Amino acid sequence: MRELLYRHALCEALDEELARDENVVIMGEEVAQYNGAYKVTEGLWDKWGNKRVVDTPISEAGFIGMGVGASMLGIRPVMELMFWSFHSVAFDQLVNNAGCIRYMAGGLINVPIVVRGPANGGTSVGATHSHCPEGLFAAFPGLKVCAPATPADAKGLMKAAIRDNDPVFVMENTKLYGTRGPVPDPAEGEHLVPLGRADIKREGSDITLIAHGRSVLHALEAAGTLASDHSISAEVVDLRSIRPLDQEAIINSVIKTSRAVLVDESKPFNGVSSQIAALIQEHAFDHLDAPVKRVCSIDAPSIYSPHIEDEQLPNARRVVEQVLTIA
Amino acid sequence: MQEPPAERPFAVMDFSSSPVNRSLTAQDKIEFYRSMVRIRRFEHLALGQYQKNRMGGFLHLYIGQESVAVGAVSLTGDHDHIITAYRDHGHALAVGMSMEECMAELFGKATGCSKGKGGSMHFFAPDKNFWGGHGIVAGQTPLGLGLGYGLKYKGLPGCALCFLGDGAINQGAFHEALNLASLFEIPVVYIIENNGYSMGTSQMRSSAYRDCLAQRGEAYNMAWDLINGEDLYEVRAKTHIAMERARKEHQPSLLEIQTYRYYGHSVADANTDKYRTPEEIERYKTYHDPIRLWKRRLIEEGVMTAEDAKAHEKEATRETAAAIKFAENSPAPTVEAILQDVYCEVDENSEAGNTGRHFFND
Numbered sequence: 001m002r003e004l005l006y007r008h009a010l011c012e013a014l015d016e017e018l019a020r021d022e023n024v025v026i027m028g029e030e031v032a033q034y035n036g037a038y039k040v041t042e043g044l045w046d047k048w049g050n051k052r053v054v055d056t057p058i059s060e061a062g063f064i065g066m067g068v069g070a071s072m073l074g075i076r077p078v079m080e081l082m083f084w085s086f087h088s089v090a091f092d093q094l095v096n097n098a099g100c101i102r103y104m105a106g107g108l109i110n111v112p113i114v115v116r117g118p119a120n121g122g123t124s125v126g127a128t129h130s131h132c133p134e135g136l137f138a139a140f141p142g143l144k145v146c147a148p149a150t151p152a153d154a155k156g157l158m159k160a161a162i163r164d165n166d167p168v169f170v171m172e173n174t175k176l177y178g179t180r181g182p183v184p185d186p187a188e189g190e191h192l193v194p195l196g197r198a199d200i201k202r203e204g205s206d207i208t209l210i211a212h213g214r215s216v217l218h219a220l221e222a223a224g225t226l227a228s229d230h231s232i233s234a235e236v237v238d239l240r241s242i243r244p245l246d247q248e249a250i251i252n253s254v255i256k257t258s259r260a261v262l263v264d265e266s267k268p269f270n271g272v273s274s275q276i277a278a279l280i281q282e283h284a285f286d287h288l289d290a291p292v293k294r295v296c297s298i299d300a301p302s303i304y305s306p307h308i309e310d311e312q313l314p315n316a317r318r319v320v321e322q323v324l325t326i327a
Numbered sequence: 328m329q330e331p332p333a334e335r336p337f338a339v340m341d342f343s344s345s346p347v348n349r350s351l352t353a354q355d356k357i358e359f360y361r362s363m364v365r366i367r368r369f370e371h372l373a374l375g376q377y378q379k380n381r382m383g384g385f386l387h388l389y390i391g392q393e394s395v396a397v398g399a400v401s402l403t404g405d406h407d408h409i410i411t412a413y414r415d416h417g418h419a420l421a422v423g424m425s426m427e428e429c430m431a432e433l434f435g436k437a438t439g440c441s442k443g444k445g446g447s448m449h450f451f452a453p454d455k456n457f458w459g460g461h462g463i464v465a466g467q468t469p470l471g472l473g474l475g476y477g478l479k480y481k482g483l484p485g486c487a488l489c490f491l492g493d494g495a496i497n498q499g500a501f502h503e504a505l506n507l508a509s510l511f512e513i514p515v516v517y518i519i520e521n522n523g524y525s526m527g528t529s530q531m532r533s534s535a536y537r538d539c540l541a542q543r544g545e546a547y548n549m550a551w552d553l554i555n556g557e558d559l560y561e562v563r564a565k566t567h568i569a570m571e572r573a574r575k576e577h578q579p580s581l582l583e584i585q586t587y588r589y590y591g592h593s594v595a596d597a598n599t600d601k602y603r604t605p606e607e608i609e610r611y612k613t614y615h616d617p618i619r620l621w622k623r624r625l626i627e628e629g630v631m632t633a634e635d636a637k638a639h640e641k642e643a644t645r646e647t648a649a650a651i652k653f654a655e656n657s658p659a660p661t662v663e664a665i666l667q668d669v670y671c672e673v674d675e676n677s678e679a680g681n682t683g684r685h686f687f688n689d
Contacts, residue, residue: 025480051480057510062469062503069473069487072458073408075480092466092500105451105459106442107668141669141686164679165671196683244683275687282689 001182007040009151009183010116010172013158014041014078016186018048021076024162027054027063028080028117037082038118038177060090064115068097068167071113078162084119084171085131098167099142114161119147119171120214120265121302122313130302132265134171134212135272138243145242146195147171149216151181153240156193164195173214196244200253204235207327208253210276211263212239215314218295219263222319230320232327242272250276251283258289261322263314268296290326295319343624345564347402353630359401359559360625361639363393363618366417368643369426369650373416373433376651377594382433384446385593389417392586394617395520396421398562399488402570403456406485408474410458410467412492413448414520414588422457424450426650436657443660444668464525465491465498468517472504475515479577486514486573488566493583494525496540497533505581509547514573516566519583520556526592527602541583549581556586557615560624587611 004012017024030037032045032055045053056063060081067077081087087094098111121130138145144166148154154172161168184191201216202223209219216238223234237253239246254260260280262273277292298312311318342348370388377386389396392414400409400421411418419429424440432439433447440450450460458474461467471489478485495501496519508515519540525533534540544551550572554565562584569580589608591599612619625631672680 023480057506059503059507061500062472062507065466065469065500065504066473066476066507069410069458069470069475070477070480071473072453072470073474073477073481075473075477089499092463093469096463096466097461097470101459102671103668104441104445104449105453105668106440106444107671107674108441108451108453109458110671112671144670160679165675165677194682195679196685241683244685245687247684279687 002185003180004151004183005177006151006154006179006181007038007177009155010040010158011042011044012186013155014044015047017159017162018044018052023074023076024078025052025054025075026078026080027056027067029056029058029082031055031080036080038174040177041080060086061093064090065093065097067113068093068101068111071111072101072109076112076162078114078116081115081117083129084117084133085129087131087133094137095140099140103142110165111167112165113167114170115167116158116170117172118174118177120173120175121297122175122309124304124306124309126304127301132297134242135266135270135275137169138272139270142167144168144195144244145171146240147213147242148240149176149213149238151179152183152191153193153199153238155183156191157195157240159190160192160194168195171213175214193240195241196246197241198246198249199238199240200235200249201238202234202236204233204257206233206257207259207261207323208235208237208257209261209263209319210237210239210250212242212272213265215263215265218314218316218319221316222323225316225320226323230324232323234323247279247283250279254280254284255287258287259326260292261319261326262292262294263319264294264296265314266296267299268294269299271296293322293326295322340561342558342560342564345560347563347567348560356625356630357635359397360618360621360631360636361643362397362421363621364639365426365643365646366393366397366420367618368640368647369420369429370416372644372647372651373430374594376433382447383435385413385595386433386447387414387593388588388590389414391589391611391616392520392522392556393417394559394562394621395518395556395584395586398559399518399566402563402567403488404485406478406483407570408456408458408478408485408487410471410474410487411460411490412464412467412495413460413462414492415448415450415460418490419450419452419457419460422452422455424452424455424457426646427653430650430654431657434654434657435659436654437660437664438653438657442664442668465495465501467491468495468501468504471517472508472513472515475508475513475573475579476511478514484574486516486570488516488518488570490518490520492525493519493521493523493530493540494533496543505544505547505549508579509549512577513579514577515579516569516573517579517581518566519581520586521583522586522588524592524602527596527598529602539583541581544581549579551581551583554582554584556584557617557620559617559621587615
C-alpha cells in the first residue's frame with residue numbers, strides 16, 4: 001500500500017471532502033495563503049481559492065462562533081485551531097453554542113461543524129500550548145471527539161467527521177504530522193473510519209494497553225519491549241474515537257487478557273483514561289486479575305524544559321514499568 | 328389610562344414619510360400595534376404565572392422595548408435571519424411563534440418550542456428564520472455573523488439581524504464579531520438594544536464611550552447609527568437602511584436603539600428599584616412608552632380608534648390566557664426525552680448514531 005505522511009493524509013481528506021460537498025469550507029488562522037501553520041492545508045488554497053479556504057484573523061471565539069452560525073444554515077465549516085490549546089479563548093462557542101444549541105432547540109437545529117488541530121505536549125512550548133483537551137470536550141454531551149494515531153486513521157476519521165451531522169472535534173498531534181504510514185489509495189474507493197470504532201493495533205493475550213493519539217505509538221513500542229524482554233504478550237487497543245466510544249472493544253480485550261494499563265497523554269484527574277477505568281471496573285470487574293493502571297502525563301502544568309519534557313509524558317519505558325507492576 | 332402630554336422629548340424628526348414607512352397600509356400599522364400589545368400582554372401574564380411558581384429559572388421581561396423587535400422584524404423577508412440574547416420573548420412572538428409554544432416552553436412542557444429543553448432564554452424557530460434565544464451575554468454575536476456568512480456563501484439576497492443588549496458590547500466575542508463582519512464584508516446588522524442597564528449597572532458605570540455606544544463601530548470601519556426606540560417609524564426607517572446595505576452591498580452596520588425596560592434585569596432582580604429611581608421608570612412609562620406613542624400616532628393618523636386599540640388589548644389578553652391554559656394542560660417532557668435531541672445521528676438512528684457508545688449513564 002502507498003504510504004503518506006499524517007499531515008498529507010489529513011490534507012487528502014480535506015481535499016476530497018472539498019470536492020465532494022460544495023458546502024465544505026476550510027477556515028482558520030494561516031490555513032490559506034500561508035498553507036497552514038503545520039502545513040496540513042498545504043496547496044488547498046491554490047486549488048480551491050478564497051471561497052473554500054479562508055484565512056481568519058487571530059480571533060478564535062469570533063471565527064469558531066461564525067462557523068457554528070453558518071453551520072445552522074447548512075454550511076459545513078472545518079475550522080482549524082492552530083493549537084487545540086487555544087480552545088480556552090473560544091470555550092463559550094465550542095461548548096455552549098456548538099455543543100448545546102441542538103438540545104436547547106429541541107432538536108430543530110444541527111451544527112455540522114468540524115474543529116481540528118493539534119492537541120499534544122512534547123514540543124517544548126510550555127504549559128499554554130501543550131494541552132490535551134480530548135477528555136475535557138468528551139465530557140460535554142452534544143460534542144464528539146476523536147484522536148487518530150496513524151495516517152490512515154487520520155484520513156478516515158477526518159472524512160467521517162466532516163460528513164457527520166453533529167459537531168466533531170478532531171484532535172491531531174504535531175509530533176505525528178511527520179510520521180508516515182500506509183493509507184489506502186483513493187482509486188480503490190472511499191476510505192472512511194467511522195467514529196465510535198476502536199482498532200486493535202496489536203493482538204496479545206496477557207495484558208491490554210488502551211491508548212489514543214500518539215500514546216498508541218508508545219503502547220506499541222512498549223508491547224514490543226514486553227514481548228522481547230519479558231515474554232509478555234500485550235494487546236494494543238487504539239480507541240481512535242473518544243466520544244462515541246467503542247466500549248465493546250475495550251471490554252472484550254480486557255476480558256481476554258484480564259489486565260489493563262491505560263496510556264493517556266491527558267493529566268490523570270478526569271483524563272480520558274479515568275472514564276475508561278470506570279467502564280472497565282463496571283463491566284469487566286470479575287475478569288480482572290489486577291487493578292487497572294494508568295500512564296498519564298505527570299500531574300503538573302506541562303513543563304518547558306526539553307531535557308525532561310518527554311518524562312512528563314507517557315513513553316514506552318513508563319508503560320513497561322507500569323505493566324511490570326501488575327503482570 | 329390618561330393620555331400623556333403631547334411632548335416627545337427624544338424624537339425630533341418625523342420618519343413617517345420615509346420610503347419604507349410611506350408604503351405602509353393602515354392594516355400594516357395596526358398589525359404593528361397588535362404585535363406590540365401581544366408581546367406586552369404575554370409577558371405581563373407570564374410574570375403572574377412566574378410569581379405563582381408555574382415556571383422555573385429566570386424570566387427576562389422585554390416590556391418597554393417592544394418597538395425594537397416589532398419594528399426590525401417587520402422589515403424582514405424570506406432570506407433574512409434573526410438571532411438575539413436571552414431577553415427573547417418579544418423577538419419570538421414578532422417572528423410569528425405562537426403564544427402557546429412560547430408559554431409552554433416557559434412552563435417547561437413537552438409542547439414548548441424547544442420541548443421544554445431550553446426555557447425562557449432559549450426560544451428557537453428555525454422555520455421562521457429565528458435562531459435563538461441565547462443565554463450567554465454576547466455569545467450570539469459570532470453566531471449572527473455566521474448566519475450572514477452562510478447567506479453570502481450561498482449567494483442568497485438576505486441579511487442577519489443580530490440583537491444584543493448594551494451589556495454585551497463589553498464582551499470580547501462581540502468585538503471579534505465586529506472585526507470579522509467588517510473585514511469579511513458580512514451582511515449582518517448588529518442591533519444594540521440599549522435599555523440603559525447591564526443588569527444593575529448603568530451604562531455610565533459599565534461602558535467607556537464618547538458620544539454613544541454604537542460609535543464603537545468606527546473602530547472597525549463600520550457604519551453606525553443611533554435610533555430613538557420609542558418611535559416605531561424611526562426604528563423601521565433607520566434599520567431598513569442598514570439592512571439594505573447588508574443585503575445589497577454586503578456591508579455590516581452597528582445600530583444602537585435607545586429603549587427602556589420597566590422591569591428588572593430578570594424577575595429575580597431583587598434590586599430593580601435600587602439602581603434607578605421610581606421617577607425614572609415612571610417618566611419612561613409616561614413619555615416614552617413605544618406602545619402608548621404608537622397608539623396615539625395611529626389615532627392621530629385616523630387609522631385606528633381608541634376603541635380599536637382596546638379591542639386589540641382585549642384580544643391579546645384572551646390569547647395569552649388561552650396560551651396559559653394550553654401550557655397548563657400540556658404534558659411535561661418524559662425522563663426518556665432527556666436523552667433525545669443531543670446528537671442528530673443518534674436521533675436519526677443512522678449508522679453513525681449506532682456506532683460506539685454516545686451516552687455514559689450506567
